[in-house]
Amino acid sequence: xxxxxxxxxxxxxxxxxxxxxxxxxxxxxxxxxxxxxxxxxxxxxxxxxxxxxxxxxxxxxxxxxxxxxxxxxxxxxxxxxxxxxxxxxxxxxxxxxxxxxxxxxxxxxxxxxxxxxxxxxxxxxxxxxxxxxxxxxxxxxxxxxxxxxxxxxxxxxxxxxxxxxxxxxxxxxxxxxxxxxxxxxxxxxxxxxxxxxxxxxxxxxxxxxxxxxxxxxxxx
Amino acid sequence: xxxxxxxxxxxxxxxxxxxxxxxxxxxxxxxxxxxxxxxxxxxxxxxxxxxxxxxxxxxxxxxxxxxxxxxxxxxxxxxxxxxxxxxxxxxxxxxxxxxxxxxxxxxxxxxxxxxxxxxxxxxxxxxxxxxxxxxxxxxxxxxxxxxxxxxxxxxxxxxxxxxxxxxxxxxxxxxxxxxxxxxxxxxxxxxxxxxxxxxxxxxxxxxxxxxxxxxxxxxxxxxxxxxxxxxxxxxxxxxxxxxxxxxxxxxxxxxx
Amino acid sequence: xxxxxxxxxxxxxxxxxxxxxxxxxxxxxxxxxxxxxxxxxxxxxxxxxxxxxxxxxxxxxxxxxxxxxxxxxxxxxxxxxxxxxxxxxxxxxxxxxxxxxxxxxxxxxxxxxxxxxxxxxxxxxxxxxxxxxxxxxxxxxxxxxxxxxxxxxxxxxxxxxxxxxxxxxxxxxxxxxxxxxxxxxxxxxxxxxxxxxxxxxxxxxxxxxxxxxxxxx
Numbered sequence: 001x002x003x004x005x006x007x008x009x010x011x012x013x014x015x016x017x018x019x020x021x022x023x024x025x026x027x028x029x030x031x032x033x034x035x036x037x038x039x040x041x042x043x044x045x046x047x048x049x050x051x052x053x054x055x056x057x058x059x060x061x062x063x064x065x066x067x068x069x070x071x072x073x074x075x076x077x078x079x080x081x082x083x084x085x086x087x088x089x090x091x092x093x094x095x096x097x098x099x100x101x102x103x104x105x106x107x108x109x110x111x112x113x114x115x116x117x118x119x120x121x122x123x124x125x126x127x128x129x130x131x132x133x134x135x136x137x138x139x140x141x142x143x144x145x146x147x148x149x150x151x152x153x154x155x156x157x158x159x160x161x162x163x164x165x166x167x168x169x170x171x172x173x174x175x176x177x178x179x180x181x182x183x184x185x186x187x188x189x190x191x192x193x194x195x196x197x198x199x200x201x202x203x204x205x206x207x208x209x210x211x212x213x214x215x216x217x218x219x220x
Numbered sequence: 221x222x223x224x225x226x227x228x229x230x231x232x233x234x235x236x237x238x239x240x241x242x243x244x245x246x247x248x249x250x251x252x253x254x255x256x257x258x259x260x261x262x263x264x265x266x267x268x269x270x271x272x273x274x275x276x277x278x279x280x281x282x283x284x285x286x287x288x289x290x291x292x293x294x295x296x297x298x299x300x301x302x303x304x305x306x307x308x309x310x311x312x313x314x315x316x317x318x319x320x321x322x323x324x325x326x327x328x329x330x331x332x333x334x335x336x337x338x339x340x341x342x343x344x345x346x347x348x349x350x351x352x353x354x355x356x357x358x359x360x361x362x363x364x365x366x367x368x369x370x371x372x373x374x375x376x377x378x379x380x381x382x383x384x385x386x387x388x389x390x391x392x393x394x395x396x397x398x399x400x401x402x403x404x405x406x407x408x409x410x411x412x413x414x415x416x417x418x419x420x421x422x423x424x425x426x427x428x429x430x431x432x433x434x435x436x437x438x439x440x441x442x443x444x445x446x447x448x449x450x451x452x453x454x455x456x457x458x459x460x461x462x463x464x465x466x467x468x469x470x471x472x473x474x475x476x
Numbered sequence: 477x478x479x480x481x482x483x484x485x486x487x488x489x490x491x492x493x494x495x496x497x498x499x500x501x502x503x504x505x506x507x508x509x510x511x512x513x514x515x516x517x518x519x520x521x522x523x524x525x526x527x528x529x530x531x532x533x534x535x536x537x538x539x540x541x542x543x544x545x546x547x548x549x550x551x552x553x554x555x556x557x558x559x560x561x562x563x564x565x566x567x568x569x570x571x572x573x574x575x576x577x578x579x580x581x582x583x584x585x586x587x588x589x590x591x592x593x594x595x596x597x598x599x600x601x602x603x604x605x606x607x608x609x610x611x612x613x614x615x616x617x618x619x620x621x622x623x624x625x626x627x628x629x630x631x632x633x634x635x636x637x638x639x640x641x642x643x644x645x646x647x648x649x650x651x652x653x654x655x656x657x658x659x660x661x662x663x664x665x666x667x668x669x670x671x672x673x674x675x676x677x678x679x680x681x682x683x684x685x686x687x688x689x690x691x692x693x
Contacts, residue, residue: 010293016300023307057289084292087353089344105296106327109303228655232648236669239644247637250616254627257620 006032007039008055036061056083064097078119098199101125121170124201161188270449277382284338295327347381348374362396370408383446390439399423417468428456483671490678491525494518494685501689510632511688513560517553540593547597548581551604558611573607598650605643612636631688638680645673
């Protein structure tokens with residue numbers, strides 16, 4: 001049973017989201033509140049939250065700050081940011097905050113379900129909003145000091161792993177396909193994250209796209 | 221009035237001198253005071269203009285935020301509940317789909333109105349990104365290709381950026397409505413002395429001054445008021461057969 | 477010819493210029509009503525100068541009658557000018573002044589004698605002078621309520637300034653002329669003060685007319 005937490009100051013929306021999530025199979029909403037602080041206190045007692053859905057615009061503590069704090073103490077929790085905003089600035093901020101995925105409040109319920117499933121299997125979710133913005137972000141980011149890495153900065157194996165992850169495969173499935181151990185897959189992931197200096201795997205993807213180690217088409 | 225010759229003469233000179241003194245004095249006072257007075261009045265009018273534009277901007281921002289935050293969230297909530305219902309009850313699927321479409325439309329409209337009231341990127345990212353975003357969306361609908369270029373970073377005080385955005389919004393709206401424009405270039409250049417915005421389009425020639433004199437010219441008058449409030453001027457380069465070229469100049473932007 | 481003769485001549489010639497300008501240039505539409513209002517006065521000084529030149533200088537006809545009549549006509553022309561300029565708000569003021577001056581004029585006609593006619597005219601000048609000053613004052617006051625960018629482009633500014641200077645300068649000389657005539661020699665010199673005032677006024681009026689007109693297309 002996937003354990004979900006919801007933090008959003010818009011009460012009506014939060015309750016509707018909880019109701020919607022409650023209809024999904026294998027998903028249970030164990031916590032919802034309108035305050036980031038309350039959520040943090042909750043987390044001190046209860047450690048087994050799998051996924052946390054955080055609203056960005058909140059009066060007391062905004063989503064980015066909350067995300068950072070949660071990941072500080074509970075880095076196994078997957079964070080899905082929700083917001084009404086979908087500007088490039090917002091998405092860039094989301095990616096920098098270490099969150100694992102992003103959906104808009106206006107998303108279709110199917111997309112929401114996909115996001116949660118993906119977060120669970122691959123550990124991140126790249127929705128259509130991020131996808132279309134990523135391309136612009138690649139051109140937008142002025143990485144002056146970044147040298148163009150060698151084409152073998154990422155090993156072929158690592159590139160393969162990225163591609164399979166982008167297609168939504170879980171670590172177990174990737175291991176099967178590549179005839180390697182699941183643990184090896186996890187290691188590859190972590191190593192890539194470290195190499196690129198990102199906070200999570202999305203950063204790796206952005207990096208790969210930027211330096212043409214990956215094509216946008218590879219992202220389904 | 222009979223007196224000695226000398227008395228009369230001195231009376232004459234003194235009298236005339238006094239009269240002339242009074243006359244010139246009056247004129248002098250009038251001339252100097254009038255200029256001062258006029259300057260005060262003008263300053264007052266300018267201040268009032270600035271205040272009213274500022275309050276308009278704040279009002280709109282507030283409405284945009286309320287609209288966006290409150291209403292959007294509520295509509296999304298309705299959508300979610302609809303989805304919950306739809307899963308439980310498959311009989312009324314069509315109705316649910318209709319309702320969902322309606323809610324989507326309402327959401328879109330809310331967003332459009334909110335964005336129109338206060339362009340979202342303006343406060344966070346500045347004039348150029350906000351302009352690009354806005355023109356992309358209206359350009360797509362109106363089938364006009366807008367190209368916004370800026371030489372370097374354009375950092376402006378928020379109120380100035382807001383008024384300039386509105387001015388450009390007005391100009392481009394006119395292009396969309398009447399202009400028969402297919403391509404429009406907007407170039408923004410900021411250097412030490414001034415900010416210059418060049419707007420070139422390839423549509424029907426449009427004489428700014430002539431149209432300003434027409435009765436329905438409130439949009440154009442608005443442009444002038446806003447530019448006046450931020451210390452800018454708009455000049456129309458010489459008319460050609462096809463297309464228009466406007467230049468907006470703001471001096472001393474960095475000291476604003 | 478010495479200066480005593482040149483100055484009056486200059487004044488007479490200058491008196492022709494304002495009206496002449498209006499023949500060669502058309503009125504600037506902004507100042508239409510002002511130009512219409514000053515027209516009678518322009519005609520008056522033109523005719524006055526004409527009279528001076530022809531009758532007085534050439535034909536040496538005594539000008540005493542003309543001066544008295546001129547004083548009254550001058551008042552009428554200026555009365556018309558200010559009434560047009562200030563509008564209907566001050567009707568009581570205008571009617572009152574007209575009444576006073578007419579009465580004054582009739583009284584003067586009654587006591588008219590050649591020797592003292594200038595002094596009599598000077599007495600009449602008192603209400604006229606007050607009228608000019610008060611009207612100018614009112615005009616300036618009303619000016620502040622309007623949004624005027626610059627005084628220097630308004631023809632009326634020049635007209636009124638000219639009138640004020642002329643009347644202030646000329647008042648005492650008119651008053652004391654007969655006295656000064658008795659004290660010989662001085663009257664003529666002092667009369668030049670009057671003539672200078674006249675010249676200044678004509679110049680101002682000419683500038684005003686110039687500002688109020690524009691080139692004929």
